[in-house]
Amino acid sequence: MSPTEPVLQVRGLSKSFGANTVLRGIDLDVPRGKVVALIGPSGSGKTTILRSLNGLETPDAGSVTVGARGTSADGAAGAAGGPGSEGGTGVEPVLPALTLDFGAKVTPREVAALRDRSAMVFQHYNLFPHLTVLQNVIEGPVRVQKRPRAEAVAEAEKLLDRVGLLEKKDAHPFELSGGQQQRVGIVRALALKPQLLLFDEPTSALDPELVDDVLEVIKELAEEGWTMVIVTHELAFARQTADEVVFMAGGVVVERGPASQVLRNPQEERTQAFVRRLLHEI
Amino acid sequence: MDLFWSSLGPMLLGAVKGTIPLALASFAIGLVLALLVAMLRISRSRIANGVGRFYVSVIRGTPLLVQLFVIFYGLPAVGVKLDPWPSAIIAFSINVGGYAAEVIRAAILSVPQGQWEAGHMIGMSRGQTLLRIILPQAARVSVPPLSNTFISLVKDTSLASLILVTEMFRVAQQVAAFSQEFMLLYLEAALIYWVICLVLSTAQTQLEKRLDRYVAH
Numbered sequence: 443m444s445p446t447e448p449v450l451q452v453r454g455l456s457k458s459f460g461a462n463t464v465l466r467g468i469d470l471d472v473p474r475g476k477v478v479a480l481i482g483p484s485g486s487g488k489t490t491i492l493r494s495l496n497g498l499e500t501p502d503a504g505s506v507t508v509g510a511r512g513t514s515a516d517g518a519a520g521a522a523g524g525p526g527s528e529g530g531t532g533v534e535p536v537l538p539a540l541t542l543d544f545g546a547k548v549t550p551r552e553v554a555a556l557r558d559r560s561a562m563v564f565q566h567y568n569l570f571p572h573l574t575v576l577q578n579v580i581e582g583p584v585r586v587q588k589r590p591r592a593e594a595v596a597e598a599e600k601l602l603d604r605v606g607l608l609e610k611k612d613a614h615p616f617e618l619s620g621g622q623q624q625r626v627g628i629v630r631a632l633a634l635k636p637q638l639l640l641f642d643e644p645t646s647a648l649d650p651e652l653v654d655d656v657l658e659v660i661k662e663l664a665e666e667g668w669t670m671v672i673v674t675h676e677l678a679f680a681r682q683t684a685d686e687v688v689f690m691a692g693g694v695v696v697e698r699g700p701a702s703q704v705l706r707n708p709q710e711e712r713t714q715a716f717v718r719r720l721l722h723e724i
Numbered sequence: 725m726d727l728f729w730s731s732l733g734p735m736l737l738g739a740v741k742g743t744i745p746l747a748l749a750s751f752a753i754g755l756v757l758a759l760l761v762a763m764l765r766i767s768r769s770r771i772a773n774g775v776g777r778f779y780v781s782v783i784r785g786t787p788l789l790v791q792l793f794v795i796f797y798g799l800p801a802v803g804v805k806l807d808p809w810p811s812a813i814i815a816f817s818i819n820v821g822g823y824a825a826e827v828i829r830a831a832i833l834s835v836p837q838g839q840w841e842a843g844h845m846i847g848m849s850r851g852q853t854l855l856r857i858i859l860p861q862a863a864r865v866s867v868p869p870l871s872n873t874f875i876s877l878v879k880d881t882s883l884a885s886l887i888l889v890t891e892m893f894r895v896a897q898q899v900a901a902f903s904q905e906f907m908l909l910y911l912e913a914a915l916i917y918w919v920i921c922l923v924l925s926t927a928q929t930q931l932e933k934r935l936d937r938y939v940a941h
Binding site for chain 2: 497554557558561562566568569570581585587631
């Protein structure tokens with residue numbers, strides 16, 4: 443299969459909350475193994491896109507396709523979005539591509555199927571406070587995906603070790619710093635073996651000195667070849683990590699292109715103003 | 725004082741065989757009812773919501789004694805004749821259901837929306853998220869108010885004496901009527917209720933500590 447084949451294809455996505463239109467016909471393509479950063483002022487609709495991809499919002503119109511067409515069980519671990527090193531057993535069964543057309547009525551079952559193909563990292567981590575770190579990570583694989591517990595635990599421990607938190611596996615979230623919690627949030631997402639990783643402002647709730655640890659982990663995932671969509675205000679991070687930057691404002695895409703171009707040499711006036719403001723803030 | 729000691733045995737027996745099992749059974753059934761009603765109240769269906777709201781409104785808006793009398797003395801008029809014990813358990817369960825439903829609903833709503841979203845994100849259905857993610861967290865919040873409900877219930881079981889259930893207070897009434905020592909026997913009954921409630925309060929504190937372990941303060 444072609445490396446440029448999109449893992450995510452969004453067409454004409456629109457969404458209103460009452461009289462407030464937050465998305466006005468968004469198109470978005472994310473090829474396999476690529477990282478797209480969504481930037482823009484608050485209320486521009488970035489987060490609503492992400493939430494729509496994970497079925498947490500139901501758009502009014504438009505379509506979302508997750509997974510590459512022609513993907514099948516022989517798609518190997520690469521098709522699971524990430525590198526082969528994750529699986530342990532090598533070949534993972536991969537869910538076939540799925541398209542939801544929100545113009546028609548969408549059933550909860552379809553939304554659940556869409557959700558199965560991606561995993562999200564939340565701004566406020568949203569770890570389960572009553573479960574340990576390890577239990578947080580294996581809850582999805584064991585309870586939902588019905589994978590053998592021993593296997594899920596082994597994978598979870600490997601992932602926790604990668605982000606330097608193996609020794610915290612029996613701790614509860616409140617015993618961790620924000621940065622540690624967010625790294626657990628990332629591991630929880632990875633453990634689901636999604637085809638697409640979604641990050642919703644993953645460092646916005648963190649104390650400044652904890653931001654880098656989390657960004658470092660995300661950068662590594664990008665280098666490993668995970669397909670990701672990241673909503674972020676960290677422009678330096680976006681420039682280093684993203685293959686494409688999409689600047690949104692008022693529910694539309696104002697400008698998009700290679701990270702270096704959009705962030706260093708934006709063409710649109712609104713993008714220029716936004717980038718200038720954020721850079722001066724720093 | 726002899727009467728105090730000689731009546732203590734029968735009254736404690738009344739507590740062990742009447743008051744306590746009546747309270748436990750009614751609370752257990754009532755909690756199940758309450759959970760169901762709380763589900764109705766948080767459901768997106770307007771009809772379900774209305775049914776839940778109506779139930780809570782009727783139960784909280786009418787005296788427990790009246791509910792008890794309707795079931796025991798009223799229902800035979802429409803051909804439903806129940807013995808004292810089942811009548812009492814039904815009345816108390818329905819009553820607890822109404823009060824605890826609101827406690828459970830509030831506790832569920834107190835869990836941040838992000839917990840539902842994280843549950844959905846890892847692929848759980850609404851029901852699964854509720855059971856595995858939301859209720860364990862709601863339980864912690866609802867222990868103090870549910871303990872209140874339970875303690876009230878223990879004392880309210882004395883009303884069952886009025887529909888001929890042989891619980892502790894009925895024993896006290898019988899001994900008092902026979903001996904004419906009203907002050908002594910009713911104070912003795914009060915003392916026993918108080919001791920039971922003290923034990924329950926201690927249990928509540930322990931339970932709260934247990935459930936609080938995993939939460940930052």
